Amino acid sequence: MNGIHDLGGMHGLGPVVPEQNEPVFHEPWEGRAFALFASTFVFAGYTVDEFRHAIEKIPPAHYLESSYYEHWMFAFEEALMKRGFVTREELDARIAQLKSGGP
Amino acid sequence: MPKPHQGPAESDPAIRVRALEAILTEKGLIDPKALDALVDTYEAKVGPRNGAKVVAKAWVDPAYKQRLLSDATAAIKEFGFSGLQGEDMVVVENTPDVHNLVVCTLCSCYPWPTLGLPPVWYKSAPYRARAVSDPRGVLKEFGTELPETVEVRTWDTTAELRYLVLPERPAGTESMTEEQLADLVTRDSMIGVTKAKAP
Numbered sequence: 001m002n003g004i005h006d007l008g009g010m011h012g013l014g015p016v017v018p019e020q021n022e023p024v025f026h027e028p029w030e031g032r033a034f035a036l037f038a039s040t041f042v043f044a045g046y047t048v049d050e051f052r053h054a055i056e057k058i059p060p061a062h063y064l065e066s067s068y069y070e071h072w073m074f075a076f077e078e079a080l081m082k083r084g085f086v087t088r089e090e091l092d093a094r095i096a097q098l099k100s101g102g103p
Numbered sequence: 104m105p106k107p108h109q110g111p112a113e114s115d116p117a118i119r120v121r122a123l124e125a126i127l128t129e130k131g132l133i134d135p136k137a138l139d140a141l142v143d144t145y146e147a148k149v150g151p152r153n154g155a156k157v158v159a160k161a162w163v164d165p166a167y168k169q170r171l172l173s174d175a176t177a178a179i180k181e182f183g184f185s186g187l188q189g190e191d192m193v194v195v196e197n198t199p200d201v202h203n204l205v206v207c208t209l210c211s212c213y214p215w216p217t218l219g220l221p222p223v224w225y226k227s228a229p230y231r232a233r234a235v236s237d238p239r240g241v242l243k244e245f246g247t248e249l250p251e252t253v254e255v256r257t258w259d260t261t262a263e264l265r266y267l268v269l270p271e272r273p274a275g276t277e278s279m280t281e282e283q284l285a286d287l288v289t290r291d292s293m294i295g296v297t298k299a300k301a302p
Contacts, residue, residue, distance in 0.1 A: 005209055005210060006208065006209060007208055007209075007228050007231040007232045008206075008208030008209075008231060008232065008234075008235045008236070008259065009208075009232060009235055009236040010228070010232040011232070011236075013228045013229040013232045013233070014229050015229060015244055016224050016227065016229045016230045016233070016241055016244050016245075017224060017227070017229070018222065018224045018244075018245065018291075019222065019223060019224065022222050022223065023146075024145055024146045024150075024219065024220055025142070025146065026223075027117065028117075029116055029117035029120045029121070031142040031145075031146065032120045032121070032124060032138060032142070033116070033120045034141070034142070034145065034220070035137075035138035035139075035141035035142050036120065036123060036124055036127070036133070036138065038141050038187075039133045039134075039137060039138060039141070040127070040132070040133065043132055043133075048262050049262075052209075052210070052262065055210065064228065067116075068211065068223070068226050069116070070116050073116060073119060073120065073123075077123065080123075080127075085127070085130070085132060086123065086126050086127065086130075090126055091119075091122055091123060091126065094122035094123075094125060094126055095118055095119060095122045097122075098118050098121055098122055098125075099115075099118060103125070
């Protein structure tokens, strides 16, 4: 699939900026997202190809603006919802609950 | 094109992850302790020190180097480094005439068992764009200047196959042990953006 993810040779993206003494995860949530992916991958039975396809469906502006583990979140939420392990409503409700200080 | 995720839920990935983890835990689909263990493994146990051991052995043991270049997956497995994102490995050797550089233009494919998880710059748009169109420019940004006579080869990784660069053994290291040599092998030298450290 053609799309924004296919960055090889694209112009105008600026210099490469390496970070000194970079941590493996920059925020605790990135580690949780990584581990969630690795865990759900097994029981939900999705494939790398499906994961790729979901990432390639991310709208281009969001793809460039959001961070790497947000891409992953987008992709495995899609996979989990498609299989009925979680619904959009459940997730939105839980997010609202957490934001209002609930468990 | 699917509807973009919208609304306040999008603004805070940390809450989003916490919500998903809570729901899946309550449904008994995941175990938070298993998640802790996974985070710890990739933060503390799997990383470029693994790849450095492979490279140092190849520098001191010609027979091992031969095995590494002919069947990297098997040779790396001799150290017990195998599994997720290292199922099919190819090692490319730097020489005085050839310098190799690894990228994943589409995303972030990277040899986890030997290098751990990739740094942000490896996954960033500028690196993925320019490693293939301007590799010498990218190398300069990492402080690596190569003579024009050196051929630069860029390898674009795929989901199925992962590359590891075998950097050149630095000069003046003849008397060093394998363990000491491993300390000269950096993550960046195994991606190919730099050379191994001088002793």
